[in-house]
Amino acid sequence: MNKLNRDQMAQRVARDIPEGAYVNLGIGLPTLVANHLPADREVLLHTENGLLGMGPAPAKGQEDWDLINAGKQPVTALPGAAYFHHADSFAMMRGGHLDICVLGAFQVSVKGDLANWHTGAPDAIPAVGGAMDLAIGAKQVFVMMDLLTKTGSSKLVETCSYPLTGVGCVSRVYTDLAVFDIKQDGVYATDLVDGLSFDELQRLCGVALRGN
Amino acid sequence: MINKIVASVAEALAGIQDGSTILIGGFGTAGLPNALIDGLIEQGAKDLVVVNNNAGNGYTGLAALLQTGRVRKMICSFPRQTDSYVFDELYRAKKIELELVPQGNLAERIRAAGAGVGAFYTPTGYGTLLAEGKETRHINGRDYVLEYPIHGDVALISAYKGDRWGNLIYRKTARNFGPIMATAAKMAVAQVHETVELGELDPEAVVTPGIFVKRVVAVEARANAQHAA
Numbered sequence: 001m002n003k004l005n006r007d008q009m010a011q012r013v014a015r016d017i018p019e020g021a022y023v024n025l026g027i028g029l030p031t032l033v034a035n036h037l038p039a040d041r042e043v044l045l046h047t048e049n050g051l052l053g054m055g056p057a058p059a060k061g062q063e064d065w066d067l068i069n070a071g072k073q074p075v076t077a078l079p080g081a082a083y084f085h086h087a088d089s090f091a092m093m094r095g096g097h098l099d100i101c102v103l104g105a106f107q108v109s110v111k112g113d114l115a116n117w118h119t120g121a122p123d124a125i126p127a128v129g130g131a132m133d134l135a136i137g138a139k140q141v142f143v144m145m146d147l148l149t150k151t152g153s154s155k156l157v158e159t160c161s162y163p164l165t166g167v168g169c170v171s172r173v174y175t176d177l178a179v180f181d182i183k184q185d186g187v188y189a190t191d192l193v194d195g196l197s198f199d200e201l202q203r204l205c206g207v208a209l210r211g212n
Numbered sequence: 213m214i215n216k217i218v219a220s221v222a223e224a225l226a227g228i229q230d231g232s233t234i235l236i237g238g239f240g241t242a243g244l245p246n247a248l249i250d251g252l253i254e255q256g257a258k259d260l261v262v263v264n265n266n267a268g269n270g271y272t273g274l275a276a277l278l279q280t281g282r283v284r285k286m287i288c289s290f291p292r293q294t295d296s297y298v299f300d301e302l303y304r305a306k307k308i309e310l311e312l313v314p315q316g317n318l319a320e321r322i323r324a325a326g327a328g329v330g331a332f333y334t335p336t337g338y339g340t341l342l343a344e345g346k347e348t349r350h351i352n353g354r355d356y357v358l359e360y361p362i363h364g365d366v367a368l369i370s371a372y373k374g375d376r377w378g379n380l381i382y383r384k385t386a387r388n389f390g391p392i393m394a395t396a397a398k399m400a401v402a403q404v405h406e407t408v409e410l411g412e413l414d415p416e417a418v419v420t421p422g423i424f425v426k427r428v429v430a431v432e433a434r435a436n437a438q439h440a441a
Contacts, residue, residue, distance in 0.1 A: 047385070048315065049239040049242070049385050049388055050239075050385045050387055050388050051384075051385050064384065065241065065242060066242050066243070066383045066384040066385060066386040067242075067384040067385055068239075068240065068242050068385055072239075072240040072241075072242075072293075077384070083382075083384055083385060083387055084387070085319075085387050085388065085389070085390065085391040085392055085419070086239075086265075086315075086318075086319035086322075086388050086389050086392060087319045087320060087322070087323040087391075087392045089319070090315065090316030090319045090320065093316060094316050094320070094334065094335070094336060118341070123304070125291055125292040125296075125299075125300055125303055125304075126291075126292070126310075126312050127289070127290040127291055127292035127293075127312070128289055128290065128312055128313075128314050128315070128342065129289050129290040129314075129315050130289070130314070130315040130316060131314070132314040132316070132317075132336045132337050132340060132342065133314055133315060133316030133317070133336045136335045136336055136338070137316070137335075137336070163340065163341045164339055164340045164341075165340065166338075166339070166340070167338060167339035167340075167355075
């Protein structure tokens with residue numbers, strides 16, 4: 001089967017982000033989505049450290065360390081951008097103003113529970129950042145992740161074994177093998193990659209799936 | 213005549229007591245008041261509780277303060293970074309206490325302190341480890357967690373320009389926690405790149421009105437080489 005690579009996954013997510021949307025892209029894999037938004041579609045990117053209307057990375061030598069994203073990398077501000085303090089920035093999430101956030105994940109449950117901040121390992125230094133606020137605040141929470149761990153177990157699970165970031169908050173999961181819609185009556189698998197059958201996907205996941 | 217502008221960092225930090233809770237602005241190194249932090253190290257106050265989004269980068273600024281061993285507890289959302297060596301070591305050696313707070317709760321708890329709010333219900337963190345043991349409530353079909361304000365004895369922030377009445381404007385994403393921390397502490401101290409005459413800041417554009425600020429000190433803008441993790 002033809003697994004999607006990181007850019008193809010990002011491209012697939014970008015397809016579902018509509019004109020006019022206010023969007024927060026999480027650190028890591030989700031950041032790539034910005035590279036695949038069509039130029040003719042106005043999408044406003046929010047970065048929780050205090051900027052709406054975030055532009056691409058600056059040219060080398062043009063970095064301004066007062067102008068960074070949530071991953072602490074230098075960015076630019078588009079014409080029409082706005083700066084704001086942290087309470088306003090998180091009001092945009094927590095107050096339900098943000099249309100979509102795209103997050104990475106360790107695990108997502110069939111009920112839409114998200115685990116993406118802590119492995120729970122005893123020697124791990126926990127860090128949560130804005131993940132819990134995004135998870136409960138954005139109108140739609142998209143997750144982007146490889147479906148399987150390196151050892152082949154599914155990250156789409158019946159119940160998360162890692163500590164939760166949010167309860168029942170994920171609406172859609174984009175993976176390298178298929179897209180999953182998490183609905184009241186179950187998980188619907190769509191966009192299976194070429195060469196992957198529904199039965200094979202079902203076997204890999206180990207959780208009950210519905211086809212379209 | 214009101215004049216909140218002081219001549220030196222030492223003067224700006226005079227009177228900070230042992231055992232204080234210090235709110236320190238900044239997200240990574242953007243907006244981190246490095247000159248004030250260096251001044252606090254020199255000033256010597258100990259047994260501190262420090263509130264900052266992160267827990268220091270590299271070996272300068274907040275990391276250098278942690279390294280003195282004078283910080284008893286960190287309240288922050290994202291301590292672990294690729295270059296948070298100092299905090300990581302202190303934490304693993306159990307030489308520092310950590311209160312981990314979701315970033316939006318951190319911001320809102322600081323805002324609440326500044327606004328005189330006694331506590332508030334928020335959906336963030338409901339059903340997670342970070343809400344364990346906290347009061348919850350079901351309101352209009354949704355579950356919420358009760359969170360309390362974070363008051364500071366002192367706020368140390370970095371702004372772009374300030375005047376003698378304490379009015380401040382900020383620069384780009386270096387604004388981050390500055391405006392809310394200024395409201396939440398008994399004494400807010402701002403380091404600025406430049407002090408200006410009254411009237412030079414457009415009243416429509418003032419971000420922090422001077423009522424929230426006790427002291428302003430001009431410091432040399434640092435080179436743009438504050439590389440963050």
